[in-house]
Amino acid sequence: MIILLMTWEDIFLTVLLNLICGIIVSLVFLWFLLRWLRPKIKISDQICCTTELVINEKGVEIEIPKYTFKVVNCSIYHAFDVKIELYALRPIPLVGANSNLKLIKLKLRTSDRTHITRFRKKHHQKDPFALFAFLLHTNDDLHKYLAENETYIELRITLRHGLTGLADTFTQQYSNQDVIKKEHKFNFGGKFDAIPKNRAI
Numbered sequence: 001m002i003i004l005l006m007t008w009e010d011i012f013l014t015v016l017l018n019l020i021c022g023i024i025v026s027l028v029f030l031w032f033l034l035r036w037l038r039p040k041i042k043i044s045d046q047i048c049c050t051t052e053l054v055i056n057e058k059g060v061e062i063e064i065p066k067y068t069f070k071v072v073n074c075s076i077y078h079a080f081d082v083k084i085e086l087y088a089l090r091p092i093p094l095v096g097a098n099s100n101l102k103l104i105k106l107k108l109r110t111s112d113r114t115h116i117t118r119f120r121k122k123h124h125q126k127d128p129f130a131l132f133a134f135l136l137h138t139n140d141d142l143h144k145y146l147a148e149n150e151t152y153i154e155l156r157i158t159l160r161h162g163l164t165g166l167a168d169t170f171t172q173q174y175s176n177q178d179v180i181k182k183e184h185k186f187n188f189g190g191k192f193d194a195i196p197k198n199r200a201i
Contacts, residue, residue: 078162
């Protein structure tokens with residue numbers, strides 16, 4: 001029978017080594033979790049603009065602009081608890097060179113979506129519906145806001161990862177009218193290019 005006698009120094013070094021190894025493993029797992037198991041979406045950096053006919057409160061048919069944004073889920077997992085907001089942010093001058101921002105909430109016609117289908121790399125080109133991508137529309141006059149000095153548009157999307165439950169917020173800002181593509185629509189699927197509205201996809 002062999003009895004191993006350990007000094008206090010040996011015990012301390014063993015405990016310290018185990019503690020350091022545990023911390024390293026935890027950090028690696030946390031990095032992996034935050035890197036690969038959190039929501040991943042992309043928001044278009046341009047806005048497509050077309051027109052549509054509507055009936056106003058007087059019963060008259062009028063033509064109004066329709067602005068479209070595109071969002072793509074780049075994760076292989078579904079996303080849940082989706083919250084979508086669109087704002088115009090207008091600077092308010094204060095004393096001196098300081099300023100504040102006034103948030104003007106804009107109305108989105110398709111902001112009640114709560115779930116985004118996962119992205120499947122092998123099958124997304126054959127997917128006839130491309131449910132991992134979706135469009136957002138507003139009829140608020142974005143040209144008017146972007147014509148104002150230093151006013152910009154911001155699209156905010158908050159969502160939760162389907163596996164880990166981790167939440168994240170993504171934002172995309174539009175600072176001038178050049179980002180608006182008139183008489184264009186977004187290409188199908190995961191593509192973000194804007195094409196003429198009459199061109200077949």
